[in-house]
Amino acid sequence: MKYFRKILPFLFPYKKYMVFNIVFNILYAIFNVLSVLAFIPLLGILFGKAEKVYVKPEWNGIKKIANYIQNSLNYKITELIDNEGAQQALLFICILTLILFFLKNITRYLASYSLIFLQNGVVRDIRNTVYNKITTLPLSFFSESKKGDLIARTTSDVNEVEVSFLSTLEAIVREPLTIVLTLVSMLAISVKLTLFVFVLLPVSGIIISAISKRLKHSSAKAQKETGVFLSILEETLSGLKILKGFNAEEQAEEKFELSTNRYYKFKNSVLKRKRLASPMSEFLGTITIVIILWFGGKLVLGNSSDLQPQDFFGYIGLFYLILNPSKAISTAFYAIQKGNASAERILEILEAENPIRDAENAEEKLNFNNTIEFKNISFKYKDEYVLKDFSLSIPKGHTVALVGQSGSGKSTLANLITRFYDVNKGEILIDDKNIKEITKKSLRNLMGVVTQDSILFNNSVKDNIALGVDRVDDDKVIEASKIANAHEFIVDLPEQYETNIGDGGNMLSGGQKQRLSIARAVLKNPPIMVLDEATSALDTESEQLVQKALEKMMKNRTSLIIAHRLSTIQNADSIVVLRKGEIVEQGKHEELLAKKGEYFKLVTMQNVLS
Template structure:
């Protein structure tokens, strides 16, 4: 139960609730056993057996403390019967039992009451830690994972841990206490009979544990399959237009059905094993009761037996008091086995090492003063190098554009300069300082990013623009929107800057979304702009509006532009032509055209198209 222990580490913050829960459960267990023991004198009175103890018992040491406590109780009852009569004593015992049951259930409620704070607190902290970890992990981690699987770990797996682990906490704390106290009382009543029980119970435990061996493995497969069909849902919602456009509904539906069928079969197997726990433990418990009835009955029927009939009946009731907690512990064990799979998936994320971290003595970079330098860098995503021994210098105030065919490594450079990925060899320097020696926050504070995909959030226009500048004034937001040519269309919206743009900004056109992305970068007001094919997904009219906005934005800034449409970068100070991760040409627009090399080919192809 290694992962169960990992989850329980989050309990430290709520230690006071754990302590209260244990205290209330101890009191519950004590009153639970006492409420059973109180019936023994009732049976003695009703059946008229002679349990009278005339003399007060004498304490003979710790070994006989159980017999001493029992004789003291019988002495007390004997004195009351002699002084008050059997009927009055019967009423007294009934009222005493009523009080014991009242306190037993009160402490049971209080234990559950404080456990709710512990349980919900752990679940909240677990979700928060997972979310924080997901935000912290590098982009490379998610390029190898399915989104649906990550969502499943944050939702389904956390819920499974809550249901399987945290609901089992009650059983883990309370039931063993009840078993220990009950067994202690059973030893007091009859050592011989209790030793007989100790022989039977391990046999039952072995049978139960053998049934649960495959439960964790099946649960793990089921949770993995949950991630698969959640991925199908996420992909379906994202690509619904393509699915409908290609009449591929049946193909996608069949894939989804295969996944859900596999999940159904796995969960059916898991539930069958889980549901077997309670009937099996009850059957084994009943078999044990029958064995105890025979063995204990023989002891009672023997001449000069120390075990009296009413004590034997009390013993049977006590054993039932032990039986239910053992069943609860068995169920908890099954639940924990099932929850281990989910806990493993959660801890796998939480224990993932972040490969892109700040050094202990990382510098907080203030401002940008001279140049950016890519110095003999090499980088690969998996096996093949995308960039090899690449070098480039960008001076302050320059606009440098990168062009080339798809796969030439242009966007990779944007990912490297922002430290979304780290270079395998070489170094990237800003003002002569390696970016690995600078804190990620201060590095990214120097940069504004406008990507090909306009990433917007289901929020107001104002909140989307000020995403990286939370304390921006309304005047600053308006100025940024004007520079990005966005204010014009914003003013025509129902609630202007307070208009909610929907999921991923789907209520806006591509050009409008991109201009909001530019406004967001402008408001941040960074000295370096990174533009990754910012106009490639737009129509001609939108491209012109966005290009004007980009030109305004790039004024008095150092710009690193990755371009697909060559018409947008003709005014760049330097155009770098890339092919297979290397620079093949470099210069201004007119110079490169005059060479009639790779750049000329690219321009000719676009003009032809």
């Protein structure tokens, strides 16, 4: 239940709906019990043993409300029988019963109606909170998580919380009230018989509890497996071209089917126990009814008993009234056990620690004036250091290129300066200010990022270029596109800047997507540019167009370029050659060529010597 309790704070904004639900459920429970009690005088009339009360009953407090209601009803029946005959009394009881059933059902509807807004509001808020938390978590969190699993937690797990938790709220409020009021009425009819029932009911509870012990464990496995096959589906959709190209469809199908078969087994295990809850509780209730019929029948037939036949049949009716609430509570107990597994998975995200957060007194930095400095930094993703005691200074307005073999730490520096990751040792300074002492938002506002993979969204061209911009100025979007050499192809699109480019920009070529990414960075107009292998995935023609766009973009800006194609960095103010996280050479293009060292080897391998 601890996960159930942690979900409860999401209910607080909707407490007025909860209050309405409780009020209407209280009324429902009252009318539900009264609708059964009203039959007792009716049975008395039919049996010819109606209990006659000639003195109008007096109110003696809430503790004796059941006797007061029963005696008031009997007093009214006595008046009708004596003054107008038994048939008129029968008509009165029928009309009263009809009214009570109407009030019972209308209050039940109003209780459920008020819960609609609470349920849907809580589900919306949980889903929004999970999404917002996902956007704030560091990249390191996602390197250890599967996309499909995160999607499952945001969709199917939240749905399970709605079905398992929120749908049981009504049962938790309404059914215990019905049981309490019914038991009070049963005690008023026969204390001895009710005490006998109290001995029988716990036995049913113990049996039901024993069946549900393994339900949460099976539910957790089923929900986890949902994340697995959604991850496989996401991978398949992303890599469908490769799967087809390598004739690997059957392997993918087999992997997916193994996961869905596991889910099939786990789900069967869960549902077998869940489906057992209702028939088991009903059968146990029937056994209890038979025992009560035997025991109560003996009391009615006994000479010394004051239990009348109509009271006994009314008592049986009241006991049947307990069966459905008891069944609903046992089903709710099962549902909560099942929902706990999903709530746990949701809370794993909501309670995940974010090590990259703003310091308590973090400052807003709005301008970059002098120098970026990497000062004796060391960093590791897991166990082995990728950068070791690395130092580098980048004056304002300079273009610095980082080159080296794969795994030398180039892209890591781009991730560190933007605080996608934090250094393990040392510090990164902007104008002698540690970036950990600057708010993440203001730090990233100083930077434009263009990566090797053009990350675009299923939206219009204009919205993709204006990503993160509060007020979109169409003229500035067009100006940024022209600088990025993108305007020419954009105006040829069906709806120009309003054209939707599809999922991941799949309606565009690689070069077009990259130029949109550059236009996005240009529109932001930051003083610092971080280019992470921005041309490595392009063909020669596209590379030339993108390179010209980059050169225009980098004018009057400080740029850090992670380069794979060395032909793109010959004009850099400084080229830094990395190997295994350390600087092995540094200088201009011509200087490094003359040394005939590590840089010369890289250039020779790429055959770009002029």
